[in-house]
Amino acid sequence: MNFSTAYVIPAAVLAGALVPIQAGANAALGRHLGHPLWATMVSLAVSAVAAMVVMALLRVPAPSFGEIGRLPWWGWTGGLSGVSYITAALMLAPRLGAGAFLAAVIAGQMLAALLLDRYALVGFVGSALNPGRLAGAALIAGGALLMHLSNAPRAAA
Numbered sequence: 001m002n003f004s005t006a007y008v009i010p011a012a013v014l015a016g017a018l019v020p021i022q023a024g025a026n027a028a029l030g031r032h033l034g035h036p037l038w039a040t041m042v043s044l045a046v047s048a049v050a051a052m053v054v055m056a057l058l059r060v061p062a063p064s065f066g067e068i069g070r071l072p073w074w075g076w077t078g079g080l081s082g083v084s085y086i087t088a089a090l091m092l093a094p095r096l097g098a099g100a101f102l103a104a105v106i107a108g109q110m111l112a113a114l115l116l117d118r119y120a121l122v123g124f125v126g127s128a129l130n131p132g133r134l135a136g137a138a139l140i141a142g143g144a145l146l147m148h149l150s151n152a153p154r155a156a157a
Contacts, residue, residue: 006108008047020102030090045065074122100151101143110140 022043030039085105093101114137120126127133 014117020098023089026090027094036087036091039090040083043086097151100148103147110137115140
């Protein structure tokens with residue numbers, strides 16, 4: 001699938017806008033099911049079903065399962081990262097509020113991305129750390145701290 005730049009940034013913004021909805025919905029699911037890990041499991045099961053429906057509608061061809069043996073060990077960590085994020089989000093977002101939680105998430109993502117880029121880890125092409133990238137990460141981390149310090153969440157409905 002080839003997207004022009006005019007569509008890529010708005011698509012990323014839209015995807016990002018769904019994240020606080022996901023955190024709130026999963027937190028409510030956890031409260032109703034009685035434990036965060038049940039909510040994580042149900043959320044991931046719904047995700048799997050939705051992905052299968054979309055793949056069927058788009059007629060996505062089956063992968064070559066013979067290639068799985070060539071996958072680097074870290075290729076399996078995406079699912080573990082997803083479980084960790086979903087569980088953390090449904091436990092922490094209600095306590096911090098959507099804005100402060102996501103600001104902290106973005107700060108963590110940016111700091112990890114700098115290291116992944118710098119050392120060319122998990123398939124990323126290496127990128128040097130430079131003052132602009134470091135300043136951008138510092139501004140994001142500072143913004144996350146400011147969001148947290150100025151946050152006064154109301155009681156959840």
